[in-house]
Amino acid sequence: MRYGETGITLEVDLSTGEVKKYESDPSWTELYLGGLGTNLRYLWEKAPLDCHPFSPENVIIFGAGLLVGTPVVGATRTVVTSYVPANNLVAFSMIGGHFGAELKFAGYDRVIVKGRASEPVYLWIDNDKIEIRSAKHLWGKGILETFRVIREELKEPRAQIAAIGPAGENRVYFAAIQHAWHTAGRGGLGAIMGDKKLKAIAVRGTKDLRTAKPQELFELCFRMREEIRKNPNLGDWMAYSDNDAFHHDNFAWGYARVRRKGYWTPEVEERFARIRKEHQLRVVGCFNCPKECEIVIKYPGKPIFGYKCFAKDTFHMAAFQELDFSYEFLPLVVDYGVDAYSMPQVIAFAIELYENGILTDQDLPGFPKDVKGRFYYLFEKIVKREGIGDILAEGTWWAAQKIGRGAEKIEHNSIKKVEQIPIKLGKLNPIYFLWWSTNEKWNITQIEGTWPQDPIPDPEKRKAFVESWIAPPNEEFKKWFLEWEKREVIPVERACAIADWSERMHYIDNSTGLCGFLSAFRGQFGGVPGPDQLVGAGPAYHIHNIPYLISLATGIEYDEEKLWETAGRIRTLIRAMNNIRGLRREDEKPPEDHWAIRDPELEKKLLDEYYRFKGWNEEGIPTKETLLKYGLDFVIPEFERRNLL
């Protein structure tokens, strides 16, 4: 009997129509948990290690986190994993909502899709019944229409659906997958669904999901839920607060060029708050979570949409507009299915190319004069891959290479060929240097977070913070925090340990399905004592309590040491897969202008030391000892074949 998970993997081959269901190896649960961890292990098995992302051999995996569907509060995440064309590496992106829970209630921990359909299809998972249905009538349709039609024709209003829009169909490199108001945006996984001619996956489940120690688990979760609800540090407080000075004053506007310190004033806040209140229908949350992180908006003349976090700012900041512009533009973004981080950067980049005479009226016939008009114009071209949009649809890095004429010099805000959040700062920050350079997510928000962004100037307050700080793995981290006075001044070995801790916590979240807003991402603003010991300062979930939750849910004995090692195993596996696909040290760097003041010597030292700390060689490739330590023996022959050892 499997607990916390169903133990069943569903595999569908769209080329042949073959459907397989099989029991997953229980030892994989112990070694990789679920979600991202097991997705990677299956991706290794199911797709050739060097397959082209746009080939029938590639697979796309939707894996529910290990704890999803159990009483554990906020365990909601479904991780989508595949090889993607932007940089040929492994991409993983997450959705919250109800998709993963529904998949588990249908009797599956994950669904693996391989092959390529000859005509557009969608997958209908109705408990034991699996159907590959025609989506010819849905191809070209927006995501909202797709949701509506699928639920209607299946006569199943409770079907949970993940779908792509025209951007995914047209294999735009930053196409998203949308589930209700939740988006798997980063990585361009929507393009992989599009390449497979898979418009959507709909799932309905009515089975029991059992846990190993249900009484104890419920009793604990009941208390934790109350505390998570009360703790103002958890969830997405941007959803409730109208004060957004943080992004507007500190992040860069346009194509990641201009910081506007002092932009945020009480008048701006009042105006933004009014725009929100006038158009907000409600706040929604994810399965079995008391937090309310998604805002649902209806803007006049536009389709309804939902958003969370920084997505509400990316478009109007890229266009030097205000919140009303995001509100009129985001419905398109959701319906066409694109990433709200990459798309505005690509558009702003193209506008800059035009302003510099690199793109001309020939490239952009009828290009509007006003910035709003230009955003609409370029958005349509990119999503439909029309004219210049066909080139821009592959992101700023590839577009710059193809356009040439100096476009490569304008292109400046990507890491590993993927557009980044527009942040431009002063002095190099060692911890952040490691995160930006080496993370496998190509996205800072899903790697930072356990360690506060800034020191606390007042020593007394610093002491008080540390006293109620539960999350750190050991006392050393507390000592380091007490001694930390200037943001950019921290010994190399401490920067390495801190970067590593945060990364491990994210890999644990992504594999258990715990939401970063309750866990790894919510330490960076932590330090306010919670209502009682159970949650305490900072995040609800940390290395000390997650093992216990895993044990109660699954019956598998887990402790801190074992979970720490599991996180290292998963992290090493994705690194090894990316090394096989070409990732090397030279790729591991932030955008040149991310910091105005750089320190090449320190940067080299940081990277050298971090690689050593991780058990990687000087090229950033795990050593044989490291692979053996984590039980990744199966990687060794593949490394040997490619001279990576």
Next chain:
Amino acid sequence: MKKVKKVIKAIKIYPEKCTGCGTCEVYCSAYHAEPRYSYVNPAKSRIRVFVDELNDVYLPIISGRYADAECRVRYRIVVGDRDYEECTFCRAACPSRKDFFDPDTGLPLLCDGCGEPMPQGGPMCVQACDAGALEYLPERIEEVLVPEEEEEEEVVEEL
């Protein structure tokens, strides 16, 4: 028999506050599981949240009586901007839909207010709702007949 005053409480539903998280369904299904809490299965919950994101409908409905036939009349309820499916507000376990039938046995599911004794702290769905969409509130005072030997304290709830 004697007459005593009893406070009747009712579950009040505030759909505008519902976030669609479905925690009420998690706790209802687990509480009614045999043995208690042994599984989670929202499809076995006696409260269901009817969600239609595209029309911003999030409506928790508590199961009512079993009906052996569908309604003959077709209707839709329009409240403000929201246009609800005709069955949305209906509490019946009826042949027109799968809701409120146990998916394993096919038997209708009837809310028992969490039975006797009531869970400490009130019905589980209300306890599970952090959004404030469900509240368990005194509705009215009724005079009821109780056997003479029964202690008054046992039936009179504090307002």
